[in-house]
Every structure is written in C-alpha cells, then in structure tokens.
Amino acid sequence: xxxxxxxxxxxxxxxxxxxxxxxxxxxxxxxxxxxxxxxxxxxxxxxxxxxxxxxxxxxxxxxxxxxxxxxxxxxxxxxxxxxxxxxxxxxxxxxxxxxxxxxxxxxxxxxxxxxxxxxxxxxxxxxxxxxxxxxxxxxxxxxxxxxxxxxxxxxxxxxxxxxxxxxxxxxxxxxxxxxxxxxxxxxxxxxxxxxxxxxxxxxxxxxxxxxxxxxxxxxxxxxxxxxxxxxxxxxxxxxxxxxxxxxxxxxxxxxxxxxxxxxxxxxxxxxxxxxxxxxxxxxxxxxxxxxxxxxxxxxxxxxxxxxxxxxxxxxxxxxxxxxxxxxxxxxxxxxxxxxxxxxxxxxxxxxxxxxxxxxxxxxxxx
Amino acid sequence: xxxxxxxxxxxxxxxxxxxxxxxxxxxxxxxxxxxxxxxxxxxxxxxxxxxxxxxxxxxxxxxxxxxxxxxxxxxxxxxxxxxxxxxxxxxxxxxxxxxxxxxxxxxxxxxxxxxxxxxxxxxxxxxxxxxxxxxxxxxxxxxxxxxxxxxxxxxxxxxxxxxxxxxxxxxxxxxxxxxxxxxxxxxxxxxxx
Numbered sequence: 001x002x003x004x005x006x007x008x009x010x011x012x013x014x015x016x017x018x019x020x021x022x023x024x025x026x027x028x029x030x031x032x033x034x035x036x037x038x039x040x041x042x043x044x045x046x047x048x049x050x051x052x053x054x055x056x057x058x059x060x061x062x063x064x065x066x067x068x069x070x071x072x073x074x075x076x077x078x079x080x081x082x083x084x085x086x087x088x089x090x091x092x093x094x095x096x097x098x099x100x101x102x103x104x105x106x107x108x109x110x111x112x113x114x115x116x117x118x119x120x121x122x123x124x125x126x127x128x129x130x131x132x133x134x135x136x137x138x139x140x141x142x143x144x145x146x147x148x149x150x151x152x153x154x155x156x157x158x159x160x161x162x163x164x165x166x167x168x169x170x171x172x173x174x175x176x177x178x179x180x181x182x183x184x185x186x187x188x189x190x191x192x193x194x195x196x197x198x199x200x201x202x203x204x205x206x207x208x209x210x211x212x213x214x215x216x217x218x219x220x221x222x223x224x225x226x227x228x229x230x231x232x233x234x235x236x237x238x239x240x241x242x243x244x245x246x247x248x249x250x251x252x253x254x255x256x257x258x259x260x261x262x263x264x265x266x267x268x269x270x271x272x273x274x275x276x277x278x279x280x281x282x283x284x285x286x287x288x289x290x291x292x293x294x295x296x297x298x299x300x301x302x303x304x305x306x307x308x309x310x311x312x313x314x315x316x317x318x319x320x321x322x323x324x325x326x327x328x329x330x331x332x333x334x335x336x337x338x339x340x341x342x343x344x345x346x347x348x349x350x351x352x353x354x355x356x357x358x359x360x361x362x363x364x365x366x
Numbered sequence: 367x368x369x370x371x372x373x374x375x376x377x378x379x380x381x382x383x384x385x386x387x388x389x390x391x392x393x394x395x396x397x398x399x400x401x402x403x404x405x406x407x408x409x410x411x412x413x414x415x416x417x418x419x420x421x422x423x424x425x426x427x428x429x430x431x432x433x434x435x436x437x438x439x440x441x442x443x444x445x446x447x448x449x450x451x452x453x454x455x456x457x458x459x460x461x462x463x464x465x466x467x468x469x470x471x472x473x474x475x476x477x478x479x480x481x482x483x484x485x486x487x488x489x490x491x492x493x494x495x496x497x498x499x500x501x502x503x504x505x506x507x508x509x510x511x512x513x514x515x516x517x518x519x520x521x522x523x524x525x526x527x528x529x530x531x532x533x534x535x536x537x538x539x540x541x542x543x544x545x546x547x548x549x550x551x552x553x554x555x556x557x558x559x
Contacts, residue, residue: 007539063395065424126418
C-alpha cells in the first residue's frame with residue numbers, strides 16, 4: 001500500500017486533513033472493498049485505543065453538568081445536596097437566576113433549558129440548530145426547549161463563543177445579555193458579559209453582528225451598532241465610573257469599537273482552546289479572569305498592585321500556581337496560597353518589568 | 367477470541383430493575399456513571415469528536431430523565447441507551463450533512479441494528495481494555511509517545527512536532543506506524559464490533 005495514502009488516512013481520521021486530502025481519502029475508500037475494510041480497521045483501532053485511558057472522559061464532572069442541565073426546576077437547596085462541590089457555583093447561579101427570570105418572564109419557565117458552567121470549567125455545546133457554543137467558566141446559558149422553532153434566542157450571563165450554523169431559517173439568532181442584544185448575520189463571535197465586570201465586550205471573528213440596547217450611558221434611548229469581522233466593541237457598563245477603570249490607567253470611553261488584526265483574535269477567543277492571553281491588562285482585570293478559570297479567590301494584599309499591567313501568553317496550564325510562578329518572574333509580586341484563596345503581595349525587590357521578553361515565555365509554556 | 371463466545375442476551379428480568387432506576391435519583395446516578403464513558407466512546411465512532419459525543423450522551427440522559435415518568439422501555443435499559451445514542455448520532459451527522467465512512471461500512475454489513483458486543487458483555491470490555499493497553503505498550507518508544515500525545519492529549523501533529531522538536535513529517539510517520547500496528551493487533555476484536 002502507498003505510504004502517502006496511509007498518512008492521508010490518518011490525517012483524515014484524526015481530523016487534520018484539508019479538503020483536498022479528505023476528498024482523496026474518500027475516493028480511495030470508495031474505490032475498493034479492501035480499502036474500505038482497511039480504513040474501517042484503522043478507524044476502529046483509533047477509537048478502540050481510547051479504552052486504554054478511560055479517564056479521558058471525566059464522568060464526575062459530566063454528571064455534575066448533567067444535574068445542572070436536567071434540573072427540572074428543583075429548588076437550589078436540593079441541587080446543593082447532590083452537588084456539594086458545585087455549591088458555590090449554584091449560589092452564583094441563584095443570584096443570576098433572578099436577573100434571568102426578569103427578562104424571560106414572558107415565557108413559562110418550564111420550557112427553558114438552563115446550562116450553568118461552574119468556575120474552573122469550560123464547555124462546548126451544540127444547539128438544536130447545529131450552532132456551536134463554547135461556554136466559559138462561571139457562565140450560564142439559557143434557551144427555550146423550542147429553540148429553532150419559534151425563536152433562536154440564547155440568554156447569556158458571562159462569556160461564550162458562538163459559531164452560528166448556516167441554516168435556511170429566517171429566524172434570527174439573538175444573544176441576549178442583561179443589557180444588550182447581539183443579532184447575528186451568519187457569524188462567529190465572542191460575547192463577554194460577566195455581571196461583576198465593568199465592561200461588556202463583543203468580538204466578531206467572521207461575518208457581521210449588530211449590538212442593540214441602551215448604548216449611551218444615562219440615556220434611555222435604544223440604539224444599534226454594527227460590527228464587522230475583526231472588530232471589538234467595548235461598552236463600559238459601570239454607571240458610577242463612566243470614564244475608565246478603577247486604576248484609571250487607560251481612559252475607557254463609554255462605547256468603543258476597535259479594529260484588530262487576525263493575530264489578535266486569539267486574545268479574545270483563545271480561552272476556548274485553553275489559552276490565556278494578556279496584553280497589558282491590569283492585574284485587577286487579569287485576576288478576575290483567573291478566578292473564574294481556576295475557581296479560586298484572589299485577594300490583593302496591596303491595592304497598588306491592582307494597577308500593574310502584564311503581558312504574557314499561557315496555554316493549557318492546569319495549575320494556577322504555575323501561572324503565578326511565571327507572572328512572578330517579571331513582576332515584583334509574591335503570593336501565598338491558602339486552599340482556594342490566593343493573596344498577592346508586593347515583593348521587596350525592584351520593579352523589573354520586561355526582565356524576560358514575551359517570546360521566552362511562549363517557548364517555555366507552549 | 368470468537369465472536370459467538372460472547373454472544374450474550376439480556377433477559378426480560380432487566381425490566382423490573384429498569385423502572386426502579388428511573389424513579390430513584392441515586393440509582394439514576396449510578397446508571398449515568400456506569401454508562402457515560404462507554405456510550406461516549408460508542409458515539410465517538412459515529413461523530414469522531416469526543417466533545418460532541420459527550421454532549422450527545424449527556425443529552426440522551428437528560429431526555430431519559432425528563433421523560434422518566436412517561437417512558438415505556440420495551441427492551442433492556444442497555445439496548446435502549448445504545449439505540450438512543452446511535453439515533454442521536456445519526457441525526458447529528460444528517461444535520462451536519464456529514465457522510466461517515468464508518469456508518470456506511472456498518473450499514474453495508476448490517477451492523478447498524480446490532481448492539482456492539484463490548485456493550486453487551488462486561489468481559490468483552492475488560493478484554494478490550496487489556497488488549498488495547500498491551501498493544502500500546504508494545505509500540506516502539508517514540509511511536510508510543512507520539513501516539514499518546516495525539517490520542518490522549520488530543521494534540522495536532524504540528525503541536526506534537528513543536529513539543530518534541532521534530533519535523534511534522536516525522537510525527538506523521540510515527541503516527542502511521544503506531545496506528546497500523548494497533549490495527550494489526552486489535553483487528554480480531556473489531557470484527558465483532
């Protein structure tokens with residue numbers, strides 16, 4: 001058998017073949033029954049080999065997710081009994097639920113499907129219309145059981161990345177957050193709307209969306225802004241601080257549209273592939289992301305630290321202490337860990353930012 | 367190992383037990399935990415994407431849980447679960463307009479209506495696990511390393527090449543040798559499906 005077709009077969013099975021290679025493989029399989037038999041055995045070997053490491057499927061967290069999803073409106077205290085581990089997440093959900101009920105109150109609640117992702121996890125979900133949603137840690141998605149029939153509305157608290165399936169339907173795909181509605185026009189986009197954050201953010205990767213709502217602060221006027229691919233919309237949602245974050249480092253306008261390059265997209269949607277990318281964010285912003293990603297509580301022992309800026313890329317880092325070890329290398333901080341609580345303190349050494357450049361970090365942690 | 371040695375039919379006794387499973391949360395939890403991984407691997411052969419597979423299996427359990435009061439299962443719970451998951455997988459492929467050579471093969475050989483042997487018999491599954499582990503352990507060292515990164519860490523060839531500091535071509539070669547060897551060692555198991 002030709003060696004190159006063997007390579008193509010494996011690329012095809014492992015999902016690494018491009019269109020041309022895939023077409024070639026399919027043609028080869030169809031051409032002879034022996035070929036089909038060989039492919040079948042190779043494919044079975046690839047799948048059967050998973051039995052060597054059954055732990056690759058995490059049954060415990062799958063069950064936790066199932067309970068959260070299948071929960072037929074059992075009161076929260078009952079859910080807690082079954083899921084002591086998720087107690088904290090359930091409380092967050094409970095708090096959010098009030099907000100969710102608020103804007104879905106026109107529909108009977110039992111027709112809704114709710115999926116809450118606890119901190120420390122992310123989850124991929126395929127909606128009934130074939131659209132795929134990656135849900136970030138500490139977020140919640142709610143949609144109707146009739147999703148796709150009468151509406152394609154998704155209610156989001158937190159952050160999610162949407163890959164909208166191309167369908168013949170005329171029904172618009174809407175992502176509703178507590179303040180804004182994102183209307184899809186055949187797209188791939190990310191929405192970040194955590195209630196505890198001061199900024200609402202949407203990044204368009206492909207296609208076009210519109211964002212609707214009260215875009216101007218202090219005004220009740222509904223307006224709309226269109227976003228194209230490679231554009232990021234940021235809306236400052238903190239009514240008390242319309243002109244910038246607490247640190248006051250970057251003057252944030254209430255509504256801002258930024259043009260970004262292809263290579264910058266990952267900064268906004270990298271989380272779904274276990275990337276954490278920071279480009280000059282403040283420690284305060286970074287720690288919010290880390291708290292959700294690793295299900296920890298981060299406390300600042302020194303308020304000044306909140307304003308420090310940091311740039312770095314992390315991939316697939318399972319342990320938060322590894323992240324802090326890296327950050328520690330070129331920022332003057334130290335930290336103490338006490339269970340799930342991490343306290344950041346100022347280190348008694350001179351500020352030495354850019355001790356290592358970003359490329360070195362990438363080399364070490366890719 | 368012969369296929370017939372493991373032909374195993376589930377008696378009607380299962381039915382009484384099945385009903386209990388659906389009315390009791392503790393029992394349902396153990397049903398979920400017993401079947402979840404197995405069904406995910408089963409679904410994965412259809413959709414070739416472990417995350418989607420898990421989603422499908424989880425949805426199947428959600429459906430089962432929600433309909434538990436009205437559901438009438440005329441076969442065993444085992445057969446019912448595999449049937450439901452398979453149907454959901456086939457629907458998913460249809461929806462995504464994906465043609466699966468694996469499904470074509472099963473259809474051609476009238477294997478779509480059967481429940482896989484590994485699902486019917488716990489001994490077959492143990493046997494499968496052991497043989498797969500042995501087959502992987504028997505791979506040449508570099509091959510095994512590359513294969514494990516690809517299969518269990520779900521890394522792409524390019525990522526493996528970067529991590530091991532070799533060329534993507536080398537990774538491709540290791541993968542070809544590894545999978546061909548596994549195919550050879552395991553093929554007697556797969557005929558029985």
